[in-house]
Amino acid sequence: MEILQKMANYVSKAPNFSVNMRAGYDAVQDSGQKVEFGETRRIFVRRPGHLRAEIEESNGDRSVIIVDGKELIAFDETHKVYAKSPIAGTVDQAIMHFVGELKMRLPLAALLLSTFPAELDRRVQALEFVEETTILGKRCDHLAARTEDVDFQAWVEKGDKPLLHRVIITYKNEASAPQFWAQLSDWNFKPALTDKQFTFAPPAGSNQIQFAAHMIRPAPADAAPQQKTGGKP
Secondary structure, three states, rough: HHHHHHHHHHHHHEEEEEEEEEEEEEEEEEOOOEEEEEEEEEEEEEEEEEEEEEEOOOOOOOEEEEOOOOOOEEEEEOOOEEEEEEEEOOHHHHHHHHHHHHHOOOOOOHOOOOHHHHHHHOOOOOOEEEEEEEEOEEEEEEEEEEEEOOOEEEEEEOOOOEEEEEEEOOOOOOOOOOEEEEEEEEEEEOOOOOOOHHHOOOOOOOOOOOOOOOOOOOOOOOOOOOOOOOOOO
């Protein structure tokens, strides 16, 4: 647990950072076959109250999530629609609102919380060291852990920068045990962040809509989309 906690403390105490994430997740079809879809995310955090996530899905759809300390904005660039929700406060509060109340999806959201160490301590029930290995050119400790709902593996960089470089989550209680995986690269703890990055101006031709939480598939706060049958989530 010491390795995980060292990683969690390192990230959660950073006032600013950016990271790239390439991820894939299983969609379980009616036949039982698993089909993997993917996405890339570029994430920028400026604590206490600013967040930006730029998303591109494997089919080319693009979107952006912005938290500016006063409201949360989700903009679908492909379909030119956006939604806003007032949420004054911290990045933590915005994430909990986004995932918990609006039922939107934010993979590995716990990684962005200032309470990340406490979340790990609360959830992890068992942990084993697997091996030392190399991920993205970084020497890492490979760990395998279990929680009540998921099993997960984490690859944490050795040394004085204990960064997370890869994670695999298995939804063991779901039919066919679908998985989510992510590789995290280009960690930067001194990014050149500007106010403009956390400002949203609706492009010409875009339309505002309402968040419809009851119409949006729920997903775990720190993981991938839940199992979907018959198509893509």
